Each structure stands twice: as structure tokens, then as C-alpha cells.
Amino acid sequence: MSTEPGTSSAPETSAAGTPSAPEATVTETTSPGTPSAPETTAARYERFAAAEARGESAVYAGWATGVAADAELLAAIDELPPQRRQPALLFAVSRLVGAPVGDFGPWREFVLDHWPLVRAEALVRLTQTNEPLRCAALMPVLAAIPGPIALLEVGASAGLCLYPDRFSYRYDGGEPLHPVDGPSAVLLECATNGLVPPPERLPQIVWRAGIDLAPLDVASDDDSRWLETLIWPEQTARLARLRAAMEIARADPPLLVAGDVTEALPGLAARAPTGATLVVVSSGVLVYVVRAERERFVRAVEALDARWLSLEAAGLFPSVVSGLEAATGLNHEQLRGRFALALDGDPLAFVAPHGDRIDWLPRG
Ligand SMILES: C[S@@+](CC[C@H](N)C(=O)[O-])C[C@H]1O[C@@H](n2cnc3c(N)ncnc32)[C@H](O)[C@@H]1O
The missing domain is CATH 3.40.50 (Rossmann fold)
Incomplete structure (x- = not known):
């Protein structure tokens, strides 16, 4: 979840009782303040590539960079509820349903070909990373x-x-x-x-x-x-x-x-x-x-x-x-x-x- 590498902000959950991803639409400040404007999905994936995946996962950094510049994928992702659009969740569910782990091209093709499967998992799975460390x-x-x-x-x-x-x-x-x-x-x-x-x-x-x-x-x-x-x-x-x-x-x-x-x-x-x-x-x-x-x-x-x-x-x-x-x-x-x-x-x-x-x- 947000405690994945590089999490940079404290998110709000999108709906009471739903552990949403740390991608929620409103970024919280540490004191009562003005919520910042929602980030576009492309910007979110770019930020993920640069600030979160870099140094942690070349594969995820490559996928996120590719998504950020891919109108077809961005349109599909934007049909998901905001808290379901987060890169770490999307990438994990894609792997769960069999996406090839490697270059962006084959991954992209798989995800678009299997979008109903990816979407279904993205709607029900939660990023529940359990870290004994x-x-x-x-x-x-x-x-x-x-x-x-x-x-x-x-x-x-x-x-x-x-x-x-x-x-x-x-x-x-x-x-x-x-x-x-x-x-x-x-x-x-x-x-x-x-x-x-x-x-x-x-x-x-x-x-x-x-x-x-x-x-x-x-x-x-x-x-x-x-x-x-x-x-x-x-x-x-x-x-x-x-x-x-x-x-x-x-x-x-x-x-x-x-x-x-x-x-x-x-x-x-x-x-x-x-x-x-x-x-x-x-x-x-x-x-x-x-x-x-x-x-x-x-x-x-x-x-x-x-x-x-x-x-x-x-x-x-x-x-x-x-x-x-x-x-x-x-x-x-x-x-x-x-x-x-x-x-x-x-x-x-x-x-x-x-x-x-x-x-x-x-x-x-
Ligand atoms: C990032 S995981 C951390 C798991 C564990 N604490 C660890 O450090 O490895 C966060 C967990 O909190 C759960 N969670 C989120 N919001 C919750 C809530 N309001 N009540 C109970 N559990 C919640 C999620 O389902 C998820 O399993």
C-alpha cells in the first residue's frame, strides 16, 4: 500500500470503509489545509516511475513511463474508480492474471487484450503488502x-x-x-x-x-x-x-x-x-x-x-x-x-x- 517504496504523501481514502490505494484523489497535508488539485493519471504514473519505482523496480518504472505516454491505456485506467488507478495495484493485478514481466511493449499488449480480466481484479483486490521487516x-x-x-x-x-x-x-x-x-x-x-x-x-x-x-x-x-x-x-x-x-x-x-x-x-x-x-x-x-x-x-x-x-x-x-x-x-x-x-x-x-x-x- 502506500508504504510501498517512495510513498510521498498521506492520502485520503475515497470512501468510508474501503481501504483505497494511496492514490486517492485528495492529498492530505499534515495540518488542516487546502487539498491540492487532483493529479492526472499520466502525471501519477510519471511520478511513480520517477520517485517510487526508480531504484526499486526497473520493470515497474518502465511500465509506468510507458503508461504515462499511452492514450489507450490511460483511457482504460481512467474508467476505474480513482482509488483503483494506482500503479502498484494495476501492475500487481496484471501480473496476477498472467501479464509478462519485462518490457513495456508485450506487457501493454497483454493488458489491453485482457483488460476485462485486469479490470475485474483491480476492482476487488487491495494493496495489502505485508512486510515482516x-x-x-x-x-x-x-x-x-x-x-x-x-x-x-x-x-x-x-x-x-x-x-x-x-x-x-x-x-x-x-x-x-x-x-x-x-x-x-x-x-x-x-x-x-x-x-x-x-x-x-x-x-x-x-x-x-x-x-x-x-x-x-x-x-x-x-x-x-x-x-x-x-x-x-x-x-x-x-x-x-x-x-x-x-x-x-x-x-x-x-x-x-x-x-x-x-x-x-x-x-x-x-x-x-x-x-x-x-x-x-x-x-x-x-x-x-x-x-x-x-x-x-x-x-x-x-x-x-x-x-x-x-x-x-x-x-x-x-x-x-x-x-x-x-x-x-x-x-x-x-x-x-x-x-x-x-x-x-x-x-x-x-x-x-x-x-x-x-x-x-x-x-x-
Ligand atoms: C500496507 S498494509 C500493511 C500491513 C501490515 N501492517 C504491515 O505492516 O505489513 C495495510 C493493511 O491495512 C488494511 N486496512 C486499511 N484500512 C483499514 C481499516 N480502516 N481497518 C482495518 N484495516 C484496514 C488493509 O486491508 C491492509 O491489509
Whole structure:
């Protein structure tokens, strides 16, 4: 979703309850402001090629550049609802239905020839990329919270980030930190900068549960294939990590409930065991929730006896924005495209959107 490489803005969802792509028509500013004018589809694909796919996927960059200059494809894409026009979604569904991965020409021909199929998938699929590597950015904070921990993730996708205690971690190429029962098939590598508190041991997680509007089931071949297709073509290390994490989840499936981050939260939180510290995690999800709903979410978390650990676009929450501004001197505009790690709404670090880098904030 928006947390795909290079996401540059916090989008509004297009309709309540529909996790739209981060392409929605209105770009949100970090403070009440004037929405910018909607971007044309051609401009959106050009921007995707230049700012998001470049350096991440030559194939997607080529497709996006080609689309931006192709009147026939642009006309077809523009018939989709705005939140369904996003490049990452279109490219993934095209691959799902068999488009050749390579040069723009053959891909274009396939997509136009099979447009009804591509369109049908684009209308029902969501970009639900599940990135276990985000656990590497969360871990220094999670490990410092007194446990045992009951972990509840909102916007959990397939729930792969609900297994932070089952992954191995290596920070700055140092000694790896392993689960209590030994090295994991998933090794998460993360670079750090600043005074990141090194996790000494992995937390004890006694309960794990997630909420998603449309939870994906790693036991389902269709859902697994979709999760794999959401990984961009050249990202082979990500794909290997995803597959290994899916194996871990299949061996001990998570409790996932279908619902909205706010609506479903109190009910699921009430199922957490007593005697454990409830930690609500949100990573790469609240960007899909409109501002008023986000505020409701914050109130719902605050009403719980819980900690709230977030890895989200830096501009989403006033408390995070003001904390970042105070710590760094950056202004709203300079926070665009940055992601922040925060505990209970207090920012602690800038992080890479996929979790492979932590820049701890200086503390005065
Ligand atoms: C980018 S994925 C992130 C998944 C996971 N948190 C991670 O970091 O790998 C965002 C997920 O949030 C879900 N989502 C979006 N809006 C939601 C809402 N209002 N309530 C519940 N889930 C939502 C989507 O379905 C999707 O699976």
C-alpha cells in the first residue's frame, strides 16, 4: 500500500470503509489545509516511475513511463474508480492474471487484450503488502516494554508482523538476536543511526491478534499468491522473506478478525489475556484512514489500557508532527515522504517505510 517504496504523501481514502490505494484523489497535508488539485493519471504514473519505482523496480518504472505516454491505456485506467488507478495495484493485478514481466511493449499488449480480466481484479483486490521487516524497526521499542505482551495489530493484512518473537534480527551487521528456540528462517537486517536502544532479548508474546478490513489467509493459495504478487518484480530478497514468514504463520495461524481499525478494536482488545501488557501496533495502515477516523482511532486506543506503537507516515498525527518538529526543526512540508516510529503518539525515530533503517531522534 502506500508504504510501498517512495510513498510521498498521506492520502485520503475515497470512501468510508474501503481501504483505497494511496492514490486517492485528495492529498492530505499534515495540518488542516487546502487539498491540492487532483493529479492526472499520466502525471501519477510519471511520478511513480520517477520517485517510487526508480531504484526499486526497473520493470515497474518502465511500465509506468510507458503508461504515462499511452492514450489507450490511460483511457482504460481512467474508467476505474480513482482509488483503483494506482500503479502498484494495476501492475500487481496484471501480473496476477498472467501479464509478462519485462518490457513495456508485450506487457501493454497483454493488458489491453485482457483488460476485462485486469479490470475485474483491480476492482476487488487491495494493496495489502505485508512486510515482516517492519518488525526490525518496531523491535527496539517493543523489546523495552515490560511483558509478557499481548500483541494486537490493526491493519494486519495476513498477520505476518504478529510474529516479532519468531524472527531473527541483525542491527548494523552485528551479532544476530534470535528467538529463544534458536535462529529463525527469517533474518531481519536493519541499519541504525543515533542512540537506538539495542534490544537485548526478544519479548515474550503470549497472545497475538489482528484486525483488517479484509484479512488475508496464508493457508489460502489465492491469498498467498496475491501477497507474493504484491512484491515488486526484482525484489527477490523481499519475496524470500515473505515466503519464509508465511511458513511461520502457517505453522501457528494468527487470530485475525475482519473489521475496521477503530470499530473492531475494543472487542478484540477485550479478548487479550489479563496479566499481559496489551500493545496495539499500527504500521503502514492509518494512511488509509481519513483524518476524522484517525482521530477516532486515537481516542479508541487511548481508551484502552494499552501501549500504542506506530510506524506510519510522519505527518499523520499532530502529536507526532509537533514532536518531530521540536526534535528536528523540520517543518510539515519537510516531513512529507518520511515515516516515523512513535510510542503512544510520541515520536522516537524516523524509519524507512519497510523497516530496514532507524534514525533515532536527538533528545534535548
Ligand atoms: C500496507 S498494509 C500493511 C500491513 C501490515 N501492517 C504491515 O505492516 O505489513 C495495510 C493493511 O491495512 C488494511 N486496512 C486499511 N484500512 C483499514 C481499516 N480502516 N481497518 C482495518 N484495516 C484496514 C488493509 O486491508 C491492509 O491489509
